[in-house]
Amino acid sequence: MLEVPLSWQLAKIAVSVVMVLGLGVIAVRVSPRVAGLLSGYPLGSALALFFIGLEISPLFAAQSAVHTLAGFTATMALGAGYWLCGRSPGLVGVLYGTAGGIVAWFGVGLALAQFDFTRVTGTLVTLCAILLFSLLFRRIPERRATTREVFSWRALGARALLATAIVFAITGLAHWVPAAWAGTLAAFPITMLPFLLILHLAQGPAPAATVIKHYPMGLGSLLCYALCVSLTYEPWGLLAGTLAxxxxxTLWLVGWMHAQRWYTRRQSRTAPV
Incomplete structure (x- = not known):
């Protein structure tokens, strides 16, 4: 295992904190629905794949990204496990939800790691899973987060600690596991899970479930990102590949949100008065 410079470790901490807190602000100031969509934006996975490439090699990160494409299925399984087990308010609900989510993620991730995915098959697996979990989550009722203050030094510290621990665990384990598992680990919801825990503790299971409900449909941008870096990391390098x-x-997410607005307007025009 290569020795990782302190500057890289500090960068992991700083970026993790910014991403988790930004998602929390969106949930409270905008809505859990938008936060769920943005949870599918390449935040945590981008950070994990970038540092895997920086610490090991761009080629290894590109190979891992191929398995990340299928690994998002395990992330949706984590959301389903959390939703099914974490329906109680308070710490009890958070603990049961986390346990159920981790068990579901590990079980599905273990199954996925047995296959040698290509870019096509990895993408197809997750597209099928998006359809399946969207149908499963459809019956989750919408519940907007309240605008009361949920930020405190304790909450900020908890988010920072958990997100940073997950990032360090994933990038550390990547030095010891094959690309298949490294890619699956990179698909772990680094930013979404800490956000869910804090939102659940502060405002109960319903807003957290709303975020989970909309998470699968936000995964399109993550699929686009993982597919792109799997193609560009080796020939273009980490920085150019990450920017691409x-x-x-971003193009996918903007297009998806415009399509949603168009569909909503169309439905409102055709609805009976």
Whole structure:
């Protein structure tokens, strides 16, 4: 295992904190629905794949990204496990939800790691899973987060600690596991899970479930990102590949949100008065 410079470790901490807190602000100031969509934006996975490439090699990160495409299925399984087990308010609900989510993620991730995915098959697996979990989550009722203050030094510290621990665990384990598992680990919801825990503790299971409900449909940008960096990391390098990945992911997310607005307007015009 290569020795990782302190500057890289500090960068992991800083970026993790910014991403988790930004998602929390969106949920409270905008809505859990938008936060759920943005949870599918390449935040945590981009950070994990970038540092895997920086600490090991761009080629290894590109190979891992191929398995990340299928690994998002395990992330949706984590959301389903959390939703099914974490329906109680308070710490009890958070603990049961986390346990159920981790068990579901590990079980599905273990199954996925047995296959040698290509870019096509990895993408197809997750597209099928998006359809399946969207149908499963459809019956989750919408519940907007309240605008009361949920930020405190304790909450900020908890988010920072958990997100940073997950990032360090994933990038550390990547030095010891094959690309298949490294890619699956990179698909772990680094930013979404800490956000869910804090939102659940502060405002109960319903807003957290709303975020989970909309998470699968936000995964398109993550799929675009992982597919792009799997193609560009080796020939273009980490920085150019990352920028290209964010560009493609942003285009997809903007297009998806415009399509949703168009569909909503169309439905409102055709609805009976």
């Amino acid at each position: 990945g964010f560009g493609v992911a």
